[in-house]
Amino acid sequence: MTSFQSTLGDGVAEELAQNQREISIAEFFEKNKHMLGFDSGARGLVTAVKEAVDNALDAAEEAGILPDIYVEIAENGDYYTLVVEDNGPGITKEQVPKVFGKLLYGSRFHSREQTRGQQGIGISAAVLYSQLTSGTPAKITSRTKGSDTAEYFELIIDTDTNEPEIQTAETTSWDRTHGTRIELEMEANMRARGQLHDYMEHTAVVNPHARLELREPNAHEKYERAENAGLPAETEEIRPHPHGVELGALIKMLGETDSHSVSGFLQEEFTRVGAKTADSILDAFRDNHFGREAAWQTPGAGDDVDVEAVVTDAISNKGAAATSAFAEHVERAFAERDRLSYTDLEAVVANVSDTVEGETGKSFGDTVQENVVDALWGVLAADENRTESLYPFVDEATTVQKGDAVVHGLAERIAEKFDEETPRARVTRGTLETFVERAAEMTADVEDATVGETARENVADAIWASMVRVEDDVPLVREIAGERDLARDLLDAMTRTDVMAPPTDCLAPITAELVEAGLRKEYDADFYASATRDADVHGGDPFIVEAGIAYGGELAAEGSVDLMRFANRVPLVYQRGACATTQVIKNIGWRNYGLDQPGGSGMPSGPCVVMIHVASTNVPFTSESKDALANVPAIEDEIELAVREAARDLKSYLKAQRSRQKRRQKQNVIADILPKMAHKVSEMTGREELVVDDSLARIMNNVLVERESEGDTARIVVENHSGQSADLDVTDIVTEEPTDLSDGTVVEMDGEWFVKWSPSVASGDDAVLSYTVPDGSEGGLTVKGVDDEKLTVNQ
Ligand SMILES: Nc1ncnc2c1ncn2[C@@H]1O[C@H](COP(=O)(O)OP(=O)(O)OP(=O)(O)O)[C@@H](O)[C@H]1O
Structure with missing residues (x-):
């Protein structure tokens, strides 16, 4: 910068312009290869494997083929040669040069489907890295399904133009019936061997349907396909979901759509938007764009407002009979409605005009109607009536005991904001919130009473809910596309409207x-x-x-x-x-x-x-x-x-686990102390020493399984001292053939007999399982169905 300043005069910009030119994407990534994961030889090799294997998996799955992928890394003097072969559908002769010799070329970038590849940059970046570090071209063989021959290419990327430069192109033969083989030479090392193996191993874990093989200078690993593992569920392409689209993207979509109406646009371009959801979005848009109209109370019987007189005053030259009929109808309509917004009032007056015209033959034109509306609006929107109209909402929304004067004051101050500046008493939610905010602040100053954040929100919520939605037509797509604020209102409406979650058939979770x-x-x-x-x-x-x-x-x-x-x-x-x-x-x-x-x-x-x-x-x-x-x-x-x-x-x-551990510790202590106590007691009392085997089970509330034999009879006694019933699997293994079984089954295996029972023993109950076996045959008991810590087996 300084050198230009010192050497150039007024023409700096022109001088700089001579050096300004477009940078090709390939040139950019040649300089910034770290961005693509090619920052070192060790890492570059892992990234190249990853890009090629991800593509191979994507391609095979897309073609409904169970992937079979072979990866070989061989040392080749100062360089490494990487070969990745797959059994995918292959790539057509026309596409091979672009896929491998052009950055940002691929089939996945524009599709909304779950694929490993996204950007169309991965494998061409590996080619770029290879040619940059070894100076050799990428060697690609591809055979498409159904073709007798394969196509072989040697190519590099012309970084100035980001176009493939084909050095060799020939038809050849290949023993695979279909698939793609990539051979890249690159400056690399095996320092990232750990990451390479992690990548392959973890790929195998989440792709049990794939068969992978890795041969590298120090190892040869095969990751076999899991038995019966089928292809992941096929994914469907979907349209974007209305939640989470960004403003720029929405404006672009509005600009490109063929739809004229917003409803059509929403239903056409987004997933999960039908006519009903589109209507809800439009309603939310109307709230944002037009705001809502406050609905003021109609005068009741107790109010000293003479509606008939107001109407009569507003009408001239229509004759006494028609005028009085008009006034009566209006009064009746008022009696039927608690509250009216400006639009409601217009509708009432128009309605009455029609009715009276039908009855009297007198027509009431626009000007007369407008006069009547103005006069009646004067009644509805009178200061006092606005306050009275808002009072119930403020009262209901301020739960904390605020004196009536405070509530009334707050209602009055909010009501004051609906002045001439807000024709038709129409405001957006944001404006209403500022009204409440400012009124609350004034109330704090004047009445010395705080109206907290939550109370303010509640008041705004209650008033907003009482206001009437404006049913005007929403602007057309082309108008919204051309005005950022309108697009923002639409985006906000889309985000705030409940829309069913997107379909998941575009995704293939592992499960x-x-x-x-x-x-x-x-x-x-x-x-x-x-x-x-x-x-x-x-x-x-x-x-x-x-x-x-x-x-x-x-x-x-x-x-x-x-x-x-x-x-x-x-x-x-x-x-x-x-x-x-x-x-x-x-x-x-x-x-x-x-x-x-x-x-x-x-x-x-x-x-x-x-x-x-x-x-x-x-x-x-x-x-x-x-x-x-x-x-x-x-x-x-x-x-x-x-x-x-x-x-x-x-x-x-x-x-x-911790409670089992505690129990085990306790059990160990008791098991240790109990025989010692029995021994001591026997010593002191001179009586025969007690057998304490069963006592432990009783103290610990365990299930006790005990094997006793008497002559030829073996008995297994199950005592359930626990608080729950126990469903056990009890197996006794004996070396002589057992007979006279109580229930149970016997299976012989290699000269051993497995005697099995599955007793259910209620809490506090016991069960006796027995059989006969020639004298001297010892059993081997195993018991399942109860945690080890809650089981005592004596045999
Ligand atoms: N082994 C292959 N078999 C069939 N088609 C392939 C194979 N490898 C790549 N392709 C095709 O070439 C395109 C470009 O691949 P590339 O790796 O450059 O980008 P990508 O996988 O789409 O995205 P990413 O840059 O995120 O990896 C792919 O989208 C796919 O259509």
Whole structure:
């Protein structure tokens, strides 16, 4: 800047203009490859694998093919060669160059459907990174389904034009019947091996229908397809949902639609908007745009207002009979209505005109009608009547005992605001709120009585509810498109109107069952829980959040809880700290759920894994490299609710576990002390030592299962000392064939007999299970159906 200033005179702008030119998108990302996840050799390799595998999964699923994907990374001197092969539908000869040789070219950007790919930039960015670091072209082979031959290309991206530069194009043969093979050479290293394996492993967890294979210099992993795993539910493309569309997007849609009426536009362009919902949105729009009209009380019998006289005064030259008939009809109409707005009043007068004309043959033109309306409005909108009209609402909405003078004063001050500045007493909700606000402040000054925030809101609510909606025609689409304030009113109406949640057939959540199964497959834990939330909307796009928790078992007890993040079934392996999921987890009070959380906030610790999956037709990432979820409040709320749902199950589990632990400790102490006491008592009394085996069960309110044998008879006695009935599975294994069974079944296996009973024993009851077996045969008892801590087995 300084150099220009010192060397150039007046023509700086012209001089600068010579250097100003368009920057191609490819040039931009060549310089800013970190934005796409290609910031280092280690990371670049993982990102390239991720982009190619995500595409392969998307393409195969879209074509209804169970994905079979092979990834190979080989060292090649100073470089690495990456090969990714899939069995997808293949890419046509015409499309291959654009898909791989042009940034921002793809099939997913404009579609509202849940796919891994979103921007049309991933795989071409990998090609760009490869050509930049190794100087070699990308080698692509693709065979489309049904074709006998494959097409082979070698190409690079011309960064000046962002167009493919084809170096080789030939028809070839390929042993796969259909699919795509990508070969990229790049400067890379295997320092991110951990992330690479995490990506593959976690991809396998949430895509059990896919078969994946990874061969790299130090490892060869195969992730087999889970038995019977079918393709995820097919997703449907949807239109945007009215909740969460942004103003700019709405204005663009208004500008592009073929609809003329707003109702047609809403029903045509948005999902879940039928005629009824469109009407509700239009009503809300009318409130925003036109406001509502206050409805003032009609004079009652006790009021000394002579309506007939007012009407008679306002009408001239219509003859006494017609004038008096008119006045009588108006008076009758007033008697039938408690309150009237300006529009209501116009309708009453028009109605009466018609009636009287029918009766008397005298017509009452617009001017006469206007005069009558003016005169009657003078009565309705008189200062005192406005105050009286508002008084009941103010009184009802101010619950705290405010003296009548204060309530009356407040009503009067609000009423005063409806002056000549508000013709037809028509105001928007916002204006009404300022009326109440200012009246409350004045009341505070004059009456020395505070009208708090809630009371003000209540008063505004009550008055607003009593006001009458203006049924004027709403402007046409083209008028709204051309005026930002109108578009904002419409957007607000869309947001505030209840609209059914979007259809979820555009989304393919993993489902709570598979989330849990995935965790079981990955982690050997004691406890698993999962939750899938209902769909919600952000920015017009529906989304679903799922969460899973695994706890205990082989999970490392030391250190922070492990967080696994997924978006549209793609594992996120970088930028954990910047991810909305991490922030939500840190903000939850985990001590509440039984986990340690040093300092009461931040990442909890313990032998636990938390998994979060966000599925959406448009996942908001913090950057193009799609590493971390952005802070979108609607999504953060759902993440929190999903995690809390799963965490509640964890809490119950941990609570039960702790109480079992306590019980076990108590039992151990008693088991230790009881024989010693029996021994001591026998010593002191000189009587035979008591057998205390059963006493422990009685003291601890346990279920006692005891095996006794007498001659050939073996007896298993079940005593239920607990407070609940017990459904048990009792198995005794003996080495001689048992006979004379009391109920039960016997199965022989390798010279051993399994004797099984399933007794139900009520609280306080007992049951005896027996059989005969030749002398000397010892049994081996196992009992199921009662927690270990609540069971005493003596054999
Ligand atoms: N293996 C493949 N088989 C079939 N079609 C593919 C394959 N890879 C890419 N495509 C097509 O090429 C397009 C561009 O892919 P690319 O990775 O550049 O972007 P994307 O996947 O759409 O979005 P993102 O930039 O978010 O990854 C895809 O939208 C898809 O239509």
